[in-house]
Amino acid sequence: MRMFAFLALGIMLLSLYSFPKEKNSTVEVQAMNFLMYRDNVRNYVFKLDKIIPGVISDKDIEFPIGFINKKWKAQIEKNILYIYGNATQQEINQVKKQTLYSHSVGQKKNGLFYPHYTKPPMVLPNFIKEGDLVSIVEIVE
Numbered sequence: 834m835r836m837f838a839f840l841a842l843g844i845m846l847l848s849l850y851s852f853p854k855e856k857n858s859t860v861e862v863q864a865m866n867f868l869m870y871r872d873n874v875r876n877y878v879f880k881l882d883k884i885i886p887g888v889i890s891d892k893d894i895e896f897p898i899g900f901i902n903k904k905w906k907a908q909i910e911k912n913i914l915y916i917y918g919n920a921t922q923q924e925i926n927q928v929k930k931q932t933l934y935s936h937s938v939g940q941k942k943n944g945l946f947y948p949h950y951t952k953p954p955m956v957l958p959n960f961i962k963e964g965d966l967v968s969i970v971e972i973v974e
Contacts, residue, residue, distance in 0.1 A: 863920065864927035869897070870905040871916045871968050874884045878907075879916055884972050887909055910958055917941075922968035928966060938968050 877894045878884065889907040896902070905918040920928070925940050932938050936950045943964055944957040961967055 860921070860923045860927050863924045864931055865883075865898075866902075867905055867916075867920070867924070867928055867966065867968075868931060869900060869920070870902055870907075873897075874907045874916055875970060878892070878909070878970075878972065884909060884912070884974060908958075908960060909972065910960075912973055912974070914956065914970040915961060916970070917961045917965045917966040919962065919964075925966045936971060941965050941967055947957075 839859070855947050868869050873896050874889060877889070886909045889909065891902050904920075907914065907916045909915070929938055938945050939948055941947070941957045944956060944963070946957055946969065948969060949955075949972065955969070957967060
């Protein structure tokens with residue numbers, strides 16, 4: 834009888850426990866994909882002897898084996914490296930979280946880099962679409 838009571842108590846306690854929700858792995862994968870792309874682009878740019886404004890082609894960047902870039906882009910304009918692409922709000926939030934809310938990671942809102950850390954706020958170039966995830970790196974030669 835004690836065994837049955839113990840088993841019933843265990844089942845009752847398990848029914849009260851809420852198991853953690855499964856993490857949204859797609860969001861985490863896209864965030865890691867962006868961060869991997871960003872790191873490889875930065876490594877490429879900082880190894881260059883001379884910085885030339887313009888689009889950075891994926892074929893010039895050395896990526897790890899198996900890396901596939903489907904949506905990220907990189908471009909240099911006025912000594913700023915922009916790494917950007919279309920992302921959901923969840924993906925943008927995950928990238929921010931994984932970079933410990935770095936001031937170099939944000940989103941284009943109303944033509945500006947958001948969140949605003951500078952006064953006046955940074956105006957983003959037109960080649961970056963509204964709502965895109967953006968990482969900015971100043972290049973000092």
